[in-house]
Amino acid sequence: MIGRTQHARGILTAALDAVTLVAATAILIAAAERPHPAATRGERNHQADSQRGLTLSDYDPVSMLEVASDVVTKAKVPAVDFHNHINHDEPERLLHVMDACNVAVIVNFTGGFGETLQAQVAKFARHADRFLVFANVNWDGIDEPDFGQQAARQLEADVKAGARGLKIFKNLGLGVKDNTGTLVAIDDRRLDPVWAKAGELDIPVAIHTSDPDAFFLPVDRFNERYEELQAHPDWSFHGAQFPSKATLLEQRNNVIARHPRTTFVALHVANHAENLSEVAAWLDRYPNLYVEIGARLNELGRQPYTARTFFVTYADRILFGVDSRPAESVYHPYFRFLETFDEHFDYFTHPRQGRWKIYGIGLPDEVLEKVYRRNARKLLRLD
Ligand SMILES: [Zn+2]
Structure with a gap:
């Protein structure tokens, strides 16, 4: 350094x-x-x-600080990027980035189901050891009396076709409605057969629930994501038409509690990186819960002391992922955050996710080993 x-x-x-x-x-x-x-x-x-x-x-101030500044171009150990969306990308371009960054495997969360899923598996078949794909649920059948059984059967077929897990998008809880016009709650009993089937198949469920706290607040001068919400007004879930964030997280946690034999990876630090002590309490309460860090570098890096303690304490339960189109400029700040004690540098997409800088947490090698690859390889049964 x-x-x-x-x-x-x-x-x-x-x-x-x-x-x-x-x-x-x-x-x-x-x-x-x-x-x-x-x-x-x-x-x-x-x-x-x-x-x-x-x-x-x-306003685009240049920092006058003169402190250590590393560029970490490769992950310390061959990493698994557990959270990405690469359907429209070409394997050759991805492999070039991955090899440059020491990323061994990318998990594609946008596999779809049925023929779409099969097409994704086929597209990356020549590099099946580098690219894994997760299936998604087809919500169209939500009003069918045996929806849960149908969706579970589809999942089983998708896994047989090569899917390595199930990804649930945030529209569950915020967008999926049944024919009564009511939002389907995440802990709706109609979905129980799907969660149970994932446990039976021994595949992880990666679940995105709600969004940053600021997306549920008025878009005004007090909102720390003001610029981001100005640029993307549809990302705001403030208002009576949406469930509260607390309600959504509680619905998700009910599912995790109800299906102890199913492994859940709550994405984006369980979407509560603003409050790591509460995420820690969930990890204590639910042994079948893991978290992933994609697109939350801004949150983790602005609380380096708390984040470091969190990573060291829950090293067996945290997965690396970025949730951004793979590029060297995307991976480098993640590596720098995890591996160095650098101070006051930009997260990827700065300043979109808030006008602050981040600080490295210099994790020990044994923690990096688990977060970068061992935990993901265990859940994906890669060893
Ligand atoms: Zn994502």
Whole structure:
């Protein structure tokens, strides 16, 4: 771990040892004359900015901090990206990124069911050891009297066709309705046969329930995701037409409690990364619960002390995933967060998920080993 500052200091020490004071002075002058990024960024008219004031979206401050800054280009151990959506991607492009980043396996959560699922399996068949696919539920039959049995049979067929798990999207609880126009609750009894079948087949259920806390609050000046919700008004679930976030999480937890022989991976840190002590309590309460970290780097990295304790304590129950189209620029900040103690750097998509920076949690090797691959490989039965 060599930061810019240490590196500069190293050069300076070597210079003093080896050459005259004149040479050292020249190095110092050269360093002082190096233009700062703030001075070189963009073609902006700085004087005009200071006169008229800036809009929030135009504000793009450059940090003056001089602290260690690593680029971690490869995961420390061959990683499993447990949460992605790669249906429309080409295997060759993905393999290039994966090999560059030391990502051994990607799990595609958007497999569909029936023929769609089979087509996804076929598309990646040549690299079946690198790409795994999860099935999804067809909600169209929700009004059929034996919907649960039908969906369970479909899941069994999809697993036979190559699916390695079941992914439930957030529309369960927030969008799926039956013919009475009522939202189907996550813990609706009609779905019990599906959860039971996943347990019987020994496949994990990856479940996305609700969304960040801020998405359930008014989109106003107090909302910490204001810019994101301005850009995507349909991501807001504020209002009487939606169940509360607490209700949705309770429905999900009821299912986890009711099906102890089924393994659930609650995605996005159980969608409650804002409150890791509550997620910890759920992990204590439900031995069949795991969590995954995709798209929550912003939340985890702004609470590095709490997050580090959480990762170390629950190292056996946390899975790596990114939930963003695979690219080196996506993976690098995750590696940096997990592996270094770097301070005050950008999460992927900064500042969209909130105007703050993140801090690394420098996890020990045995924790990285579990989070990056061992937990996922166990659930996916890869060993
Ligand atoms: Zn996703």
